[in-house]
Amino acid sequence: MSSKEQDIRIYGIRHHGPGSSRRLLEALQAFQPDCLLVECPADGQQGLDLIGDAGLIPPLALLIYRPDHPGEAAHLPFARFSPEWLAARYATGHQIPVIAMDLPWGIQAQLSGSPIRSDQRDPFSFVARTMGYSDIERWWEYYFEQEHGQEDLFPSIARLMATLREDLQPAEDPDTHLREAWMRRTMREYQLRGYQRIAVVCGAYHVPALDLKFHRKETDTRLLESCPPAWNTASTWVPWTYFNLANRSGYGAGVLSPAWYDLLFEHPQHATIHWMTRTAQLLRAKGLPIPPASVPAAVEMAEALATLRSMKQPGYQELEESACAVLVDGNAQWLDIIREKNLIGDRIGKVPPSIPRTPLQEDFHRCVRSARLTRALETPGKVQLDLDQRKPTNHLASVLLHRLILLDLPWGKLHVRGDRAKGRSRESWTLQWKHIYGMRLLEAGLWGLTLRDASHAYALHRALETERMAEIADRIHRCLKAELPRTASDLATILHQRFAEQQDILDLMQALSSLIAAYQYDQDSWQDDTSLMTLIDRLITRIRIGLPSMMQGVSDEQARTLPGQVRQFILDLRTLDKHDELDSLYAFLLESLLQESGHPFVLGAITRLVYEEGRLEHPAILIRLQDHLRHHDDILTASHWCSGLLSGSETLLIHLADLWHLIDQWIQQLDEAAFTEILPIFRKSVGAYSAGAKRQIALILARDTRQRPLHIHPGPELSEAQQNVLLPVLHHWLYPVR
């Protein structure tokens, strides 16, 4: 019953092209449609119906998935500049229906296996090449997106596409014919329903195929009969990022520069100036002094470059080249540093809680059920959990909790000590669900549809972001516990590629320890993986070479952690049976003690370390201690050294009466100012001793005081007033009030 007044207008767009968006909105305003059909799989209709929700903030992806096969799904990303998004929002704003007109994904996915909406790009690239452009994106940008004229561009796009499809006859896959037949069917259907002004928004390529005059209804029906029955699917929205938009393949993918398009969309007339200003700001934030006058100079050069290359306006490449020459004096590395922010952007979408559950959320609840943790999830307070990994459900629970931690969702906290005491198969956890985890679970949807995939992708993402190698190594260990061996080996590759950049030897030492822990946890599966052992060897070499300069240049604070790391390093070397490395390490340590090269605290602690390891005799320590204490002029160094010697576990030192005696004497001869200065340094080491140990030391000293004269080396006599100040402090130090 198509009446004469019925009007169908087809708008050919480029997915995510901001230029198309602008023109499309203008065209819709002029046309005033009463129904909008968009190129979107029909089984995405459920999600499309929710598009009016004001809480949905792009970038988002319309997710179509199989509820019974959670791994299989398609993401259809939308940015705020995407023509389809703007058209759909226009429609909900004008209370007209938005209809998903494309072949359902539940059918497409069963066809020849081609990825969804694999647009026939060949004709475009043919034109682009003929016109001297190396890639279609730029060609489209110059000819369609950047054109600001008022003329209606859609008819000329349609003509161009018609000519292209006719002349070139690209090798079209049968799926495209099916999809176009389905689109035509939808168009006829809405004509029948009596809509008078139908607007169709689709990829430019399809425009010629959607002219109903040239296609018979019966042919289409016959063609569509060959389709397999559609899968049962559902759809909803998930938050998306510009990063994903730029990287993922899929529906309308390949937006290489979302942040740039965002700018083009927001400031169509002045994108060049805005881009250059933002670049200058980003560079200033990195500490570069960019004078304001340089920004117009850079814009001028970008325009000159565009002229030279016969373009109407500078594109991203011209902008970046000019910024390089004008703003950063040719140091392109600066632009590399800000490129991701500048080109891709860090925008993340939002989905309100009113939107139905995502597959990841469903997978989470499924995992919780099979690990028998439903009750723990519903309990508001803390829940203690002892897991025996040999039981299947307990094992599932452990894997689940570790995977959640990998996703920055620390529902469970693992108790390390309990873990060791009960053996490897036991773990004890404290579980506490917080509301914010629900939000986090929703956001994590962008990393994958199942906990397994999401924790894999997110762990890799974090490994690329972090500056600390120890963090990556930690994740490797956790991935093994979370049964993600592939992730672990991918992380090992990342670590291998990145550790050379790390200057901080402490971090590398921590990373080494975590790696060895991971190695021990799952020795069997690492056994034939030589890459992990090579990585460990490289780390050891790097640490051995970097340790000397590290010893020299540590801050007081780092000095406190370094000895512990060296100790761990020795343990690590011993675990790996690296006797050669161990010997050269000891040789180096003894030499630095001899030469006094390093922070005094570190040297003190190292002295004790080599003593504990049996490489230094008891009298040697006393001689060294005496040596140090005798430097009366440098009290600070002496006390750092001493404090290093005393730090750590007290049990080993407690019986060395001579040692305490020497220290005691030294302290007693200090004047008040010096004493106040060294007190905090000593407290940090000795304050951690147990009360029993402190009492025992006091007893040793008291006994010695009775037996021997107080001063072996006569120091300055203490006045009574001085003694009165000193003794209570000393008393307090030795017998702290509990």
Place this chain on the structure above:
Amino acid sequence: MAKRTNTKPPDLADIHQVLRPPAEELYQQELTALVAQDDRHRPPQWRMSPQAVRTYLMGGTLPDGTIITPKYIGQPRIIEAAIATLLTDRALLLIGVPGTAKTWVAEHLAAAISGNSTRLIQGTSGLAEEALRYSWNYARLLQDGPVQEALVPSPVYRAMEDGAIVRIEELTRIPSDVQDSLITILSEKILPVPELNTRVQALPGFNLIATANDRDRGINDLSSALRRRFNTVVMPMPATLKEEVRIVQDRVRADFLKTMKEEIPLPIHEIERLVILFRELRQGRTEDQKEKLRIPSSTLSAAEAISVVNQGLAMSRYFGSGTLTADDLAPGIHQAVIKDPSTDTEIWKEYLDTVIKGRKEWDDLYQACRKFS
């Protein structure tokens, strides 16, 4: 007094016998053909359009079949950025380590744009302000007083009058206070002559191309005020291993011929290894791209590889076996890599122990370097 020599200038016919004529004479045919067939817009005083300048540098074929030889082999975007800069208000600064064709590109740009590449100032640490502005013919000055005829214009002065390109080589070798006399010239496009109470106002088409070596010793950094009058285009190092090995080989052969007056069989294997080593450390990546490395503070350019090989050849010839071995190269490598001992030593040791040690066929080099450091 010594016998008077004949100071007659050389005949025009002799021109091809000079060691190296300027670009505009050497490539006169190409330039004429380009100008004749150029129908695009020419900026004021430019002899050809910016697109034609690009064709002159990058090479191509003209509509009438004239073949334009490429003057610069590398990425076209470098040349485009240089030309675009000359279209704007700012001057062009070509920066790069030795051997990246800075001077060559500057000369050809001037030849194409202004038809004259000889307005040139060689920057040295002894350069005076007069060399950039103008000086006086003292005989005339004493005789006639300060008149226009007594003034000797500098190349910059003449370029301003003609609306042409002037070149300054090694800008950063010029003392900073002398450099700064360019600021007014570049920003106001005016050169005042207080002695005559006049000034030169630059015609459109005037611009300046400077070259500088950013990683050399004894350089005077540009003041930030002067920097802002320049757009900087960095001339990149050779992009591929093959290209760089060829550059080093050709230069080593030529240098040896020049100093020793004899041909030698080139130590191709040693050169290739050395270039790989330099490139890896310079780029912070192994050639197979598998591993990241730390980058030392040294330049490690092709020019340095050349000097290491030359030094090694001299060592082997006079103190060694006569054929170049790893032992002859090790001292040179050590010197070239370690510029700042506090950081570079560690980086070099690490490279030795992780990368070189792992390469079986590099064992002699590993041993030689180990011995030396």
